[in-house]
Amino acid sequence: MFTGIIEDLGIITKLDKEQDNLHITVKSAITNELKIDQSVSHNGICLTVVEISEEHYSVTAIKETIDKTNISDLNIGDFVNLERAMKLGDRLDGHIVQGHVDQIGTCESIKEDNGSWIFTFSYDDTLGNVTIEKGSATVNGVSLTVVNSQNNSFSVAIIPYTYEHTNFKHLKKGSKINLEFDVLGKYIQKLYNNRL
Template sequence: MFTGIIETSGTIQQIAREGGNVHFTLNSAITHELKIDQSVAHNGVCLTVVAINNNSYTVTAIQETLDKTNLGQWKEGDIVNLERAMKLGDRLDGHIVQGHVDQTGVCKSVEEANGSWYFTFEYDTNANNITIEKGSVTVNGVSLTVVNSKDGEFSVAIIPYTYEHTNFKHIQPGSIVNLEFDVVGKYVARLHNLRK
C-alpha cells in the first residue's frame, strides 16, 4: 500500500531482458535503506527489490506488468518516481494507492499557469475507469486531485514543488504515463456496470 507522495527519484542504470521478464537496475539515494523482497513503487508500479549492490538495486517486471504500464518504454538514464510502502500508523498524506497500474494514458497538453502547470491526460475508456471532479488519481505514482474531469480525459494542477521533485518536469505532450484510478471509484464503476 502506498500514498502517492513521492519520496525521491531514481535513475535507470541498466535494463536486462530474461525471457519474458525485464530486470531494471536503478541508482537512488534511498538504496542503502532498501531490503531484498521489499516493495517499492516505480512511477506508481509496485515492484519487488531482488538485488542490491552499493547504491544500486534491481527490480523485475513480468510481461503482464510490461503490457499494462509504460515500463516497456523505459530507457537507461530515465528518471523514475520512487515511493516505499507506507508504514502502519503513518499519516496518509495522499490517498490509498495500491501500486497496481490500471492502464496508461497520454499527455495531451501542458499549460503554464502563473507559476504552476495544468497537465491534461487522455485515456482509453474501454477499461471502464473513471475520474470525478476533485477526486483522486495517480499519475506515474503521484497522488493528485482531478480537475476538469471528462469522459476519457482529465487534468491535474502541478505545483512547483511537485514539478521539481518528480518526473513531471519531463512529461510533455505525447508522453505515456501510468494511471491508477481511485480504488473506491473502481468499485463503484464495477457495481454500476454489473447493474446495467
Template sequence: MFTGIIEELGVVTAIEKREGNLHITIKAGMTPELKIDQSVAHNGVCLTVVDIRNSEYTVTAIEETLFKSNLGNLKLGEKLNLERGMQLGARLDGHIVQGHVDQTAVCTGVTEKNGSWEFDFEYDPDKENITIEKGSITVNGVSLTVVNSGKKTFSVAIIPYTYANTTFQDLREGMIVNLEFDVIGKYVKRLMDLNS
C-alpha cells in the same frame, strides 16, 4: 500499499530483457535502507527488490506489468518516481494507492499557469475506468486531484514543489504515463455495473 507521495527520483542505470521479463536497475538514495523482497513503487508500479549492490538495486517487471504500464519504454538515465510502502500508523498524506497500474494515458498538453502547471491526459475509455471532478488519480505514482474530468480525458494541476521533485519536470506532450484510478471509485463503479 502506497500514498502517492513521492520520496525521491531514482535513475535507471541498467535494463536487461530476459525472456518475457525486464530487469531494471535503479540508483537511488534510499537503496541502503532497502532489503530484498521489499516493495517499491516505480512510476506507480509496485515491484519487488530482487538485488541490492552498493547504491543500486534491481527489480523485475513481468510481461503483464510491461503490457499495462510504461516501464517497457524505459531508457538508461531516465528518472523514475519512487515510493516505498506506507508504514502502518503513519499519516496518509496522499490517497490509498495500490501500486497496480490500470492503464496508460498520453499527455496531450502542458500549460504553464503563472507559477503552476496544468497537464492534460487522454486515455482509452474502452477499459471503462473513470475520473470525477475533484477525485483522486495517480499519474506515474503521484497522488493528484482531477480537474476538467471528461469521458476519456482529465487534467491535473501541479504545484512548483511537485514539479521540481517528480518526473513531471520532464513530462512533455505525447509522452505515455501510468494511471491508477481511485480504488474506492473502482469498487463503486463495479457494484453499480453489477446492479444495472
C-alpha cells in the same frame, strides 16, 4: 499499499531483458534503506527489490506488468518516481494507492499557469475507468487531484514542489504515463455496472 507521495527520483542505470522478463537497475538515495523482498513503487508500478549493491538496487518486471504499463519505454538515464510502501499507522498524505496500474494514458498538453502547471491526460474510457472532479488519480505514481474530469481525459494542477521533485518536469506532449484510478471509484463503478 502506497500514498502517491514521491520520496525520490531514481535513475535507470541498467536494463536487461531475459525471456519475457525485464530486469531494471535503479540508482537512488533511498537504496541504503531498502531490503530484499521490499515493495517499491516505480512510476506507480509496484515492484519487488531482488538485489541491492551499494547505491543501486534491482527489480524485475514480468510480462503482465510490461504489457499493462509504460515500463518497456524506459531507457538508461531516465528518471522514475519512487515511493516505498507505507507503514501502518503513518499519515496518509496522498490517497490509497495500490501500485497496480490500470492502464496507460497519454499527456495531451502542458500549460504553465502563473507559477503552476496544468497537465491534461487522455485515456481509453472503454476500459471502465472514471475520474471525478476533485477526486484522486495517480499519474506515474503521484497522487493528484483531478481539476477537469471528462469522459476520456482529465487535468491536474501541479505545484512547483511536485514539478521539481517528480518526473513531471520530463514529460512532454505525447508522453505515455501510468494511470491508477481511485480504488473506491473502481469498486463503485463495478457495483453500478453489475446492477445494470
